Amino acid sequence: MLKKFWKFVSSMKFAITLLVLLALACAAGSFLTQHQSYEWYASRYSERTAAVIYALGLDDVYHSLWFLILTAALCCNLLFCNLLRIRPLIRKTKEFSDPQTLRSSPAAHAEITQRPQAVFEALHFPKPKEIEQNTEKALFSKRNGIGIWGAWICHFGILLLILGFALGQTTGVEYAVYGVAGQTKPIADTGYLLTIDDFRIGLNEDDTVSQYTASLTVSDGKNGEAQSAQVSVNDPASLFGYQFYQNSTGWAADVSIRKSGALLQQETLCAGESLAVRDLPSLALCFNAFYPDFVMIEGKGPSTASGKLLNPAYLYSLYYGDELIGMNALLSGEVITVDDYEIRFSNPQNYTVIQIKRDRFTPLALLGGLITMIGLILAFYLPPKRLLAIPDPSGYSLIGQSLKGGLLFSEQLSAAVKEVSGQSDP
Amino acid sequence: MLYAENILFTAVMLIYFAAMIFFFVFVAVKKDLIAKIGVLLLCAGLLLHTAALVCRGIGAGRLPMTNQYEFAASFAWGLCLVSLVFILKFKFPMLGVFAAPVIFLVIGYAAMQSREVRALMPALQSRWLGFHVATAIISYGAFGVSFVISLIFLLRERMKDQGFFDLHTPKREKLDLISYRSVCLGLLFLTFTIVTGAIWAQRAWGSYWSWDPKETWSLVTWLVYAVYLHLRIRRGWRGKSAAIFAVAGFVCVIFTYIGVNTLLPGIHSYA
Ligand code: HEM
Numbered sequence: 001m002l003k004k005f006w007k008f009v010s011s012m013k014f015a016i017t018l019l020v021l022l023a024l025a026c027a028a029g030s031f032l033t034q035h036q037s038y039e040w041y042a043s044r045y046s047e048r049t050a051a052v053i054y055a056l057g058l059d060d061v062y063h064s065l066w067f068l069i070l071t072a073a074l075c076c077n078l079l080f081c082n083l084l085r086i087r088p089l090i091r092k093t094k095e096f097s098d099p100q101t102l103r104s105s106p107a108a109h110a111e112i113t114q115r116p117q118a119v120f121e122a123l124h125f126p127k128p129k130e131i132e133q134n135t136e137k138a139l140f141s142k143r144n145g146i147g148i149w150g151a152w153i154c155h156f157g158i159l160l161l162i163l164g165f166a167l168g169q170t171t172g173v174e175y176a177v178y179g180v181a182g183q184t185k186p187i188a189d190t191g192y193l194l195t196i197d198d199f200r201i202g203l204n205e206d207d208t209v210s211q212y213t214a215s216l217t218v219s220d221g222k223n224g225e226a227q228s229a230q231v232s233v234n235d236p237a238s239l240f241g242y243q244f245y246q247n248s249t250g251w252a253a254d255v256s257i258r259k260s261g262a263l264l265q266q267e268t269l270c271a272g273e274s275l276a277v278r279d280l281p282s283l284a285l286c287f288n289a290f291y292p293d294f295v296m297i298e299g300k301g302p303s304t305a306s307g308k309l310l311n312p313a314y315l316y317s318l319y320y321g322d323e324l325i326g327m328n329a330l331l332s333g334e335v336i337t338v339d340d341y342e343i344r345f346s347n348p349q350n351y352t353v354i355q356i357k358r359d360r361f362t363p364l365a366l367l368g369g370l371i372t373m374i375g376l377i378l379a380f381y382l383p384p385k386r387l388l389a390i391p392d393p394s395g396y397s398l399i400g401q402s403l404k405g406g407l408l409f410s411e412q413l414s415a416a417v418k419e420v421s422g423q424s425d426p
Numbered sequence: 427m428l429y430a431e432n433i434l435f436t437a438v439m440l441i442y443f444a445a446m447i448f449f450f451v452f453v454a455v456k457k458d459l460i461a462k463i464g465v466l467l468l469c470a471g472l473l474l475h476t477a478a479l480v481c482r483g484i485g486a487g488r489l490p491m492t493n494q495y496e497f498a499a500s501f502a503w504g505l506c507l508v509s510l511v512f513i514l515k516f517k518f519p520m521l522g523v524f525a526a527p528v529i530f531l532v533i534g535y536a537a538m539q540s541r542e543v544r545a546l547m548p549a550l551q552s553r554w555l556g557f558h559v560a561t562a563i564i565s566y567g568a569f570g571v572s573f574v575i576s577l578i579f580l581l582r583e584r585m586k587d588q589g590f591f592d593l594h595t596p597k598r599e600k601l602d603l604i605s606y607r608s609v610c611l612g613l614l615f616l617t618f619t620i621v622t623g624a625i626w627a628q629r630a631w632g633s634y635w636s637w638d639p640k641e642t643w644s645l646v647t648w649l650v651y652a653v654y655l656h657l658r659i660r661r662g663w664r665g666k667s668a669a670i671f672a673v674a675g676f677v678c679v680i681f682t683y684i685g686v687n688t689l690l691p692g693i694h695s696y697a
Contacts, residue, residue, distance in 0.1 A: 030646075208545050357633075376617055
């Protein structure tokens with residue numbers, strides 16, 4: 001019973017089943033919009049469909065339990081299959097070097113009267129060795145023996161790749177910090193502080209963005225040790241073992257609040273953030289959106305005509321407690337007045353979103369990918385071949401074998417024999 | 427440079443069209459010489475096409491593989507290259523009869539796209555992008571050839587009048603083998619494509635795999651062809667079943683190339 005189970009788990013039948021199921025699961029996950037709420041699915045499809053989607057974890061296929069189980073099963077399958085195949089492959093490698101086994105394997109045959117070495121040469125075999133065959137001196141050569149291991153190496157690479165990916169997913173961490181030049185913010189609970197020294201947006205002649213570049217300094221909150229680097233899109237930096245990426249950008253502005261003419265508070269607010277008035281916390285300002293080149297389009301509402309700072313406008317909403325008491329688009333220089341308070345927006349600038357990651361297993365996944373590619377090259381492009389030339393009364397009898405593409409090899413063998421015979425018979 | 431590219435591109439289209447016509451005439455009049463001219467035209471087309479892509483690359487100051495026009499033009503180039511390799515390696519001009527129309531269709535699709543040279547958005551400014559797209563082109567080309575050969579195989583099965591067809595296509599076993607070989611080439615390059623794409627994504631977005639639809643579909647395609655290889659080994663699925671499978675596999679390739687962009691949302695939508 002146990003033996004049967006072991007056999008099934010390492011079988012190719014199981015492998016094919018798993019690969020088909022995984023392909024279907026991946027396809028399903030790409031068709032169904034992922035990571036939505038129950039209500040979203042219910043309104044898009046129906047209550048019942050939403051219930052099925054949630055029950056089967058189809059809202060997040062790639063992290064659902066059954067998808068993980070399928071992947072884990074594939075790993076076990078690959079592992080057992082590869083373990084079981086080590087001995088047979090060693091045997092196969094040995095047999096491959098043994099010319100005796102050629103006689104009992106399916107092989108290509110040809111006859112040549114003289115110069116058998118030339119056939120070896122024409123088929124790119126290394127110089128053949130002389131061997132004893134039933135008291136006669138035969139010639140034998142082989143090439144691409146390593147190709148026997150191609151599929152094994154490929155499978156091993158896939159295992160490493162999945163392992164690296166899984167470990168990275170479970171142990172890796174990811175944070176995001178956003179801010180404008182000059183700001184310093186903690187990186188979650190890592191104990192490190194991130195200072196955005198500078199943030200620039202480079203433009204092309206046609207005003208499209210050529211590059212986003214941020215200069216960063218990271219300091220250790222405990223001992224003050226600091227490291228600096230520049231990051232731009234496609235060019236991340238590594239500081240204190242974390243990777244820093246220039247991820248995205250948005251607009252921020254300075255907000256100042258005056259009470260009876262005196263400055264009460266001043267802060268930099270990114271679009272989307274809100275701020276409570278210091279001595280009246282139930283009065284809150286939300287900076288909803290920013291339009292660098294403000295236009296009002298009928299039927300569409302506020303919009304921006306370009307990315308340039310030509311006519312900046314700040315869309316805000318004001319709350320008192322839970323109640324919305326005001327909402328408007330404020331142009332430069334305009335003021336919001338609420339009782340004694342005056343609120344102004346100024347100094348619009350871009351903020352940057354820096355993504356911070358640590359995944360110690362990325363190199364393992366990369367190694368897995370490289371090994372998979374090497375395995376594929378070996379399996380497909382180094383077909384193990386061997387050739388034996390045995391003297392017989394009319395010259396030499398040639399026996400050749402290619403462990404892959406036997407049909408082509410026999411054609412190549414006859415072509416080579418023809419060519420060599422043609423050269424030697426004037 | 428871009429002016430030269432324009433002229434070359436038009437010439438290439440005409441040459442591929444002419445090659446297609448010659449291959450059709452070959453089927454009609456059954457003269458080997460005409461197929462040879464078709465093959466020569468494909469070779470000439472490929473040379474000029476290479477020159478056109480080089481001009482575009484110099485004119486744009488980067489690898490010519492970043493928008494729909496450039497990718498489709500490069501895809502046609504890859505198809506032509508892989509087809510010619512198989513035509514010459516296996517002495518198989520009949521392949522041209524089927525490959526030339528496909529090449530012409532793809533280059534026609536390219537001609538309908540905007541040829542404007544635009545500055546690259548920051549995420550696309552990566553040398554990994556070059557490797558990624560170049561390997562994808564070879565991979566798609568190879569899968570395309572396996573598709574065409576599998577179609578020929580299936581047609582041969584059905585055709586009653588087999589004289590001409592038999593004479594000009596390799597034996598069934600050999601067709602099967604060529605199709606298998608091109609799947610191998612395609613799968614190898616698809617693996618390169620996925621790995622280089624992952625490296626690029628890691629640098630640009632901080633994550634080498636994020637289950638974006640295009641990534642996911644390249645994985646589906648990869649899995650489908652892996653199943654094809656294992657079915658061949660385990661169940662001895664050769665010949666007809668393998669040919670049907672290869673045709674189905676190519677449907678996945680086409681879906682990954684066009685369907686994903688138009689039907690599913692994702693960060694790959696510019697490619
Ligand atoms: C994850 C996807 C997989 C890929 C991409 C893959 C790839 C390959 C490749 C490229 C070959 C060589 C085929 C040929 O030369 O025609 C192969 C052969 C093979 N695969 Fe897989 N494989 C996968 C999964 C598996 C699994 C899970 C098993 C477990 C049983 C398995 C078992 C085998 C066996 C027994 C062979 C024949 C080996 C040989 O000829 O030495 N494969 N595989």
